[in-house]
Amino acid sequence: MTTTDVQPEPTGRVDGYFGISRLGSTVRREIMAGTVTFLAMSYVLAVNPAVLGDHGPLGARGIPTQAVFTATAVAAVVGTLVMGLWARYPVALAPGMGLNAFFAYSVVLGMGIPWQEALSGTLLSGVIFFVLAITRIREKIIDAIPLQMKLAVGAGIGMFVAFLGLKNSGIVVASDATLVHLGDFTAGGTLLALFGLLVTVVFLVLGWHGAVLYGIVATTVVGVVSGLVHLPHGVVDTPHGLDRTFGQAIVHLPHAFTGQMAIVVLTMLFVDFFDASGTLIGIANQAGLLGEDGKLPRAAQALAADSIGTTAGAIIGTSTTTAYVESTAGVSAGGRTGLTAVTTACWFAVAMFFFPVFAVVAGAPAVTAPALIVVGVLMARALGDIEWNKLEYAIPAFLTVIMMPLTYSIANGIAMGLLFYPVVMVAKRRIREVHPVMWVLMLVFLGYFFFLAD
Structure with a gap:
């Protein structure tokens, strides 16, 4: 018997709206699951500013780091709340790791497109995604792209993200003779990154739900003790910085209608659409929420929530927002309803007041690089399903x-x-x-x- 076969009477409005008892869960379990999901994916608050911010590899061409941090938290709150309250799934959203790398390294650095215009492309992809989500066109597009290519795209992004982590940490460096070769393992930053990779991998193998976050914390502590990472100047700070990014995507929207930007928008849409679809189906299957026909109930609302998160994030000042596979951590902890997602959103709202702490991590490539490498490994698992x-x-x-x-x-x-x-x-x-x-x-x-x- 599955959890969907158990249908006791709801014990209150919250229970009745989310169907908590009907799905065999409890309010306490849903809140705990939402907390676990937050711990599993909160590393995005440090890594996303490190990828997109002007304190990272993008330098002066990057988005103001504090604005990225605040936008990351706000986008996660908006997207996850819509997912929890409207679609009622235990799925959390935040700016995606692969798509932020595409935004930073392919669009801004590679194509030379200013970040303001890149945000416009993100906004346009979110709007198109929303139209696809609420119409039957989404089913035709999903059927049009062969599964093998969807798997390859996900795995390839994983390889790319891992390569970024290896490069940023100094584990691999440029070479005129061979393009890349092994870095200097006696360098302090490289040693710190290797330590971070080691402990994060151990935490993952042990099955800890917040393995990536715990790896970042452990690496930061060792970095502070060794003098490679500076202590934060404070702990709590009022969220700000969005005055430099809010609405830039709308102001620069006319620049999104060019041949070059068409490829950018198409790539963002392609990756987000299939990544979100696959993630949602996978999580729903794990939670026992798929229908008898194997299809996703309320698919339109779930995908629309993803597109709303992307649209809101672009307007606020960050790259594509998407469903996070780390939501499986919350499902493993018993999460079955949208209350899990609402809880996660509340934690992101609290976290946006702690920029000084996350800024230390965002400004230390040796600390964030192991997270990128590990995320790449997890994404590359799709290679095993290719024929x-x-x-x-x-x-x-x-x-x-x-x-x-x-x-x-x-x-x-x-x-x-x-x-x-x-x-x-x-x-x-x-x-x-x-x-x-x-x-x-x-x-x-x-x-x-x-x-x-x-």
Whole structure:
């Protein structure tokens, strides 16, 4: 018997609205699960400003770091509240790790697009996502992209994110002879990053739900003791900084309608749409919330919540907001309803008052790099589900995965994979299995390589 078979009478308005008793849970368990989810994903408050902020690798081309921190927290609160109150799923949202890397390294650094215009692209992708979410078009698009390519995109982003972590930590460095080679393991920052990677991996293997966060804390403590990380100037601070980012996405929206930005928007939409769909279905399946037909109940509301989080985050000042797979930690702790998500949102609201603490972490690449590497490992697990014994899948999948880190661009990887997929399917005499949308995407990305790619 599943939890959905148990339908006792609700004990109050909160219970009745979220269906807590009906799903075999309790208010206390939902609140505890929401807390566990927050602990599992709160590292985003340190890592996202480190990736997008002007104190990180982007330098003067980055978004003001404090504004990114506040925007990250606000976007998480908005997206997660909508998910919890409207879709009523135990799923939390925050700016995505792969998409923030695409925003920073591919769009701002690679294409030379100012962050204000990049936010406009994020906003536009969120609006389009919302339209797709509330219409039946979403089902046609999901069916159009083959599963093997969806898996390859996720794994490739994982490789790219891990490569960023290795580079930022100094574990791998540039080389004129071989492009990259091993860094100096006697350097203090590199040693600290290696320590952080080691302890984070141990915490993960032990099954600790907040493994990434605990790894960051342990690395920060060792960094402070060794003098490699500075102590914060305070602990609590009133949230501010959004005056420099709020509304910039709207002001610069006219710049989003160019050929170059079309590729940016399409990539953001592609990654967010399928990442959110896969994450939601996976979490719902773990929680026993899928319908008898295997489909996601209230799918429109769930995907719309993701798009609303992206739209709100772009207006506030951060990259694409999406459903976090770390929500599985809360589900493992017993979370089954939207109250879990609401609890997580409340914790993010509290956390936005602690910028001085998170700023120390955001300004120390050796501390945040292990988190990026580990997140990359978790995303790369999708490689195991690709049918490598079939070359018509293996070739475009491999090109997608390998091109992302080697060209320092998520867009290049997606473009290469979607360019080759129809070709190999034709060669395999399986042309009827290629959806018309794939032919359109092939032509779009062919034009991208010839006219827009660096």
